[in-house]
Amino acid sequence: MTHSKQKHILSLTAFILAAGSAQAYDLSLGTNLPPVDLHGFFSQGYLDSSKYNYLGDSSRGSFNYTEAGINASINPFPRTRITVQGFLFEVGNAGKYEPLLDYASIEYTFNDYFGLRAGRIRKPGGLYNTIQDIDLARTSVLLPQGIYDARFRDFSTSLDGGEAFGTLPLSKAGSLGYEVYSGLINIAADSGVADIINNSLTPGKITSFDQFEETGAQLWWNTPLDGLRVGAAFGYAFNFDYNFTEPTGYPPPYNTASLNTKGAIVVQQYSVEYLWKNWTFQAEYYHLQTSQDTFDAGTLANHSFTYENTWYGDASYRFNKWLEVGGYYSELYQGGTALATASQGYQKDAALSFRFDPASWWVFKVEGHCIHGTALLDDNTDNPVRNQNGKPWYMLAVKTTFSF
Amino acid sequence: MKTLLTKVGLLGALLTAGAPPAPALDGGVVIANSGVAADSLTTDGLKDIYTAKTKYWDGGQNIVIAVLPDKTDAALQQASGMEASQFKTFWQRLAFSGRGQEPKSAGDVAGLVSLVASTKGAIAIVPAEAALTGVKKIDIK
Numbered sequence: 001m002t003h004s005k006q007k008h009i010l011s012l013t014a015f016i017l018a019a020g021s022a023q024a025y026d027l028s029l030g031t032n033l034p035p036v037d038l039h040g041f042f043s044q045g046y047l048d049s050s051k052y053n054y055l056g057d058s059s060r061g062s063f064n065y066t067e068a069g070i071n072a073s074i075n076p077f078p079r080t081r082i083t084v085q086g087f088l089f090e091v092g093n094a095g096k097y098e099p100l101l102d103y104a105s106i107e108y109t110f111n112d113y114f115g116l117r118a119g120r121i122r123k124p125g126g127l128y129n130t131i132q133d134i135d136l137a138r139t140s141v142l143l144p145q146g147i148y149d150a151r152f153r154d155f156s157t158s159l160d161g162g163e164a165f166g167t168l169p170l171s172k173a174g175s176l177g178y179e180v181y182s183g184l185i186n187i188a189a190d191s192g193v194a195d196i197i198n199n200s201l202t203p204g205k206i207t208s209f210d211q212f213e214e215t216g217a218q219l220w221w222n223t224p225l226d227g228l229r230v231g232a233a234f235g236y237a238f239n240f241d242y243n244f245t246e247p248t249g250y251p252p253p254y255n256t257a258s259l260n261t262k263g264a265i266v267v268q269q270y271s272v273e274y275l276w277k278n279w280t281f282q283a284e285y286y287h288l289q290t291s292q293d294t295f296d297a298g299t300l301a302n303h304s305f306t307y308e309n310t311w312y313g314d315a316s317y318r319f320n321k322w323l324e325v326g327g328y329y330s331e332l333y334q335g336g337t338a339l340a341t342a343s344q345g346y347q348k349d350a351a352l353s354f355r356f357d358p359a360s361w362w363v364f365k366v367e368g369h370c371i372h373g374t375a376l377l378d379d380n381t382d383n384p385v386r387n388q389n390g391k392p393w394y395m396l397a398v399k400t401t402f403s404f
Numbered sequence: 405m406k407t408l409l410t411k412v413g414l415l416g417a418l419l420t421a422g423a424p425p426a427p428a429l430d431g432g433v434v435i436a437n438s439g440v441a442a443d444s445l446t447t448d449g450l451k452d453i454y455t456a457k458t459k460y461w462d463g464g465q466n467i468v469i470a471v472l473p474d475k476t477d478a479a480l481q482q483a484s485g486m487e488a489s490q491f492k493t494f495w496q497r498l499a500f501s502g503r504g505q506e507p508k509s510a511g512d513v514a515g516l517v518s519l520v521a522s523t524k525g526a527i528a529i530v531p532a533e534a535a536l537t538g539v540k541k542i543d544i545k
Binding site: 034037069071072077083085103112121138167226277321 | 454455457458459460462463464465466473474485486487489490493496497499500502503505506509512
């Protein structure tokens with residue numbers, strides 16, 4: 001970490017901790033303007049794994065797991081809301097503590113049934129995509145990584161565009177919430193997504209990503225049974241194009257120093273959540289398929305089709321104000337023409353989490369993972385042997401979050 | 405197969421039959437800032453507010469929920485269908501994704517009433533015996 005990045009983080013942390021003593025903060029702009037509602041958070045995690053390096057150099061113990069953000073919102077006019085959030089993160093090699101504009105949008109709500117939101121928005125997707133890096137809003141330290149991969153947030157979380165949203169009453173059948181979005185996504189050439197691809201190209205390297213488009217929708221059926229909701233999400237990303245230099249020793253037909261890949265990604269996600277007394281039950285299924293054409297000097301040189309299937313089930317129980325315990329089991333399978341059976345192609349994760357809330361502004365978590373398979377280790381070149389022959393490996397995750 | 409179809413049918417009937425009407429708020433009354441035009445809400449309307457389906461009053465003023473942690477949890481559960489910790493998490497998810505305004509907290513009953521009195525568009529559940537000054541009571545039907 002560079003000195004300037006350390007200064008960024010320390011300044012942000014000091015601000016959040018100072019503000020945290022006052023909890024939520026209203027910034028008054030003047031007598032005729034409504035106050036600005038300010039919130040913020042700072043999370044620091046520690047990952048320690050028994051064998052492999054996962055989400056950083058975890059086999060030696062890694063503190064490279066940080067998230068921090070500050071957001072502000074204001075309702076300057078009737079039915080109008082403006083909101084903005086700055087964010088920085090580091091998980092493994094992704095994020096690099098670079099401050100970024102997480103979202104900045106204006107929305108107008110015509111009525112309960114219909115509203116519009118435009119700008120940089122958080123992309124809806126299942127139970128957690130809009131808040132996958134908000135540690136205080138869940139029981140576990142790590143979400144099921146087959147769906148909510150912490151390294152891919154620059155691909156999965158925000159887009160520049162807009163969405164329509166609302167809730168439609170269904171009489172005795174409950175209500176239907178919807179968000180329909182479309183926009184543009186930019187990925188940096190040193191992002192977590194790039195790390196994954198670069199490792200398959202070594203020593204070739206991605207030189208740039210093109211801006212690509214994504215359109216999708218999230219539907220939630222809020223059933224008449226209190227606490228039960230069922231969701232479905234669809235996303236279609238196209239013009240997912242990038243340029244890369246030729247990997248040494250790559251097999252023919254590649255023969256030029258600069259190559260280009262054009263791709264499309266289709267995502268489906270199905271979710272169910274049930275809140276019953278102090279219990280929270282959740283389950284999701286996620287299917288991602290990628291189609292890519294690689295061009296060599298403008299000529300189609302290769303076509304590839306890959307997909308991933310992930311599911312998980314989760315239950316948590318709130319014992320009292322300061323203790324919540326939860327656990328989940330998830331399975332991820334990667335495949336081309338068939339799902340993987342070798343351990344590099346799947347990852348099965350059983351997690352047990354303890355969440356402590358010593359104060360309304362402070363959360364502390366401890367979590368254990370028992371993992372079979374190594375499919376998600378593909379961004380770390382420090383894992384030379386990923387075939388673990390069915391033996392489990394383990395990871396300890398500790399995280400604390402301060403918020404206001 | 406017939407058994408499975410019967411079970412699916414029963415589940416469907418359960419889900420579409422509708423939940424029974426919510427009882428009156430347990431030991432709580434609903435208050436709002438005196439500038440709010442509404443004098444009453446249905447239980448469904450109150451739940452729509454506490455579950456973020458309704459974010460604005462008629463006329464366009466944004467709704468600001470104010471809460472009193474620990475003191476009115478039972479009434480809050482009846483209004484929202486969520487336990488207090490679930491309610492807090494629900495609104496944190498909205499606030500940190502740019503989709504809603506997190507409820508404001510007060511430390512005691514007098515502070516909550518004062519917060520509602522001074523915040524445009526505010527609504528809160530207070531203990532039934534609370535002294536109401538500078539706010540209006542909202543009837544729940």
